[in-house]
Amino acid sequence: MNKQLVQTKQVVTLKNGSITTPKGYYAGGLHCGIKRKRLDLGWLFSEVPATVAAVYTTNQIQAAPLLVTKESIKISGKIQGVIVNSGIANACTGDEGYKNALFMRKLFADRIGVDEHLVAVSSTGIIGEQLPMQKLEDGINQIHHLDNDVDCFEKAILTTDTTQKKACVQLKIDGKTITIAGCAKGSGMIHPNMATMLGFITTDANISQEALNIALKQSVNQTFNMITVDGDTSTNDMVVFLANGLAGNPKLTQHHAEWDTFLSGVYLVCESLAKQIAKDGEGATKLIEVKVKGCNTSADAGKIAKSIIGSNLVKTAMFGEDPNWGRIVAAIGYSGVQLNSNSIDVYIGEQRVVKNGLPETYSEENVTTYLKENEEIQIIVDLHDGKSNATAWGCDLTYDYVKINAMYRT
């Protein structure tokens, strides 16, 4: 993705936009009793069946709702409603769990009056427990899907998250205003390749399914798949992208002259959500952005960026506000990428701390101050070995990460 595109005036960010800002979408949430108090059941509805693209966890063990959603999408490539619960993941639940996911789909399809295959199902929470189906049924029967309350949807999908996550952009194609928006959850068990992360993206664009798939995959690879909180990847996670066509533009494909504009919009929504997830990593106090440039291939750049952002030692150093570049260099070294250690430069913020693989003379105090005073920390690595780049996002590793994960069952 050429970030230049993003800086043009072609794509406008709507600060208060949400997944119901694109035309024809409705969303809401309620408390059905899976969790003790907080909202735990959310739904999303499109006035008309929407073309759909989806990506799923690469974990070999996939939860029942993913299987059911895949089955739905397979039938007509369209989705009109999404039903999501938090609190229980419906993973490692066997035949009973699979039947429960099917039943959850049927209940919601009946409630909103559409065919079952137009419903996607999503769950997040504890692994290995069965869903309390009576509570879910009672909850679904309380849904009024045309009463719009997107704030409740954003809350209902959260688990250990401390903040709601949303993004929205607008752009014009063929004279029509197109809106793209997203909502996500994710806080722990976050790692490249779609981990304990749910993402719901909506647009009113009229677009072919092939193009929608391309836009989603390209953007996810450079955003959601470039964040890591703890290196663990989960059984449940997916991003679903609905396009209901109500913007009224002529059908968009990847061959359209304005394709890059649309792609920028999708990328921007995904990048914003990914950064919000990384920043809300369990126990995190800082967002860390690692930019790796000057690589031979973008795959190499990605490997190095993920190696740094995934290092517990780098993460604890950032928590300790310690400009410990040695740990960054060590993480570059074990990334598996062939490299020339004599040409590595490393920056923390704007301060170069390593030049040609050797420590630079610099004011450690300035860098420490930078680490202390900023909640968003940038680490830049330049290998001077090519023209490819990658960026990854993560967070620091703190006492609270240990507390959250040692003391509470997830």
Next chain:
Amino acid sequence: MNKQLVQTKQVVTLKNGSITTPKGYYAGGLHCGIKRKRLDLGWLFSEVPATVAAVYTTNQIQAAPLLVTKESIKISGKIQGVIVNSGIANACTGDEGYKNALFMRKLFADRIGVDEHLVAVSSTGIIGEQLPMQKLEDGINQIHHLDNDVDCFEKAILTTDTTQKKACVQLKIDGKTITIAGCAKGSGMIHPNMATMLGFITTDANISQEALNIALKQSVNQTFNMITVDGDTSTNDMVVFLANGLAGNPKLTQHHAEWDTFLSGVYLVCESLAKQIAKDGEGATKLIEVKVKGCNTSADAGKIAKSIIGSNLVKTAMFGEDPNWGRIVAAIGYSGVQLNSNSIDVYIGEQRVVKNGLPETYSEENVTTYLKENEEIQIIVDLHDGKSNATAWGCDLTYDYVKINAMYRT
């Protein structure tokens, strides 16, 4: 390695043995001033040049002492002395660092009266700082290499370690008693493939260099390379294995009838050191052993074992004494190994918690008690998909890990 061998009477563990128990070895340590107070300079000496085998970190960025040690070994395949400092790693130190490592080798070679190429050099500590050569020179000039004080050697190589690590076994081959012993350091930045870990193994066996190499590589692959503390691998680490032949046995090769006995001895020393390192992981309160069996290949079994032992979520659950098998199953799923989730069994201690991929009914209280009352926790995974096994070791992730790594420069 067939663990049966280990249980025969052929190999006897000497509880109080050390690297100077094999005939003809001397070791000591002193404080030369790299660290504030603790011992920081250690040496090992063999009466006669010893056949040597060594393995090194797989980190692409290798510290100067590793380069110098490789150069030494290349010349005659023999080493008579090893000089080690702790406190500064002499990594990312450029030409000056390389010259310092060469000079350190020369100083020690002169002091003990051997050729420079018979000396190995090793350093561990902070990355990116130059060694204080005057202090090192003064320190080396105080060495009396025939005054034996192995306890000081064991202390002098430590960094954030809280315990000395040693192991010693004896066995008989061709009627001669052979002793194999080891000493190691390592506590943080520990991960498969030789990370911030130094190992020094001595034996008085008379053995070919080829056989010595085989014994070291096979044992290291199944022991040191199967431990993880934090997933980070360092720039400095190596295991050096010296065999001085003073036991007087006819030259041993891998074709000898008693080869497996010797191999068992080396394996036992390496396994013991590896477990001691894992148990002493920074901030750790528990040693975790993960045994994976029933796999198609031992590579698959190893991948799964390392995936579980490397999971921050499993590590925090163990710290929290929480039998959170869902995180274990998730780690199996993202290990990258193709598997049938319906045939996975998981045990915590002796309690099966997952059968055929589904949660087992069991007393959670019993498992919690097991986790609370034991410092050594066993997790067993059976895939029922073949006959291959692997074992990995690690430790829990605690508040103290964060404290050690956030608050102190390493």
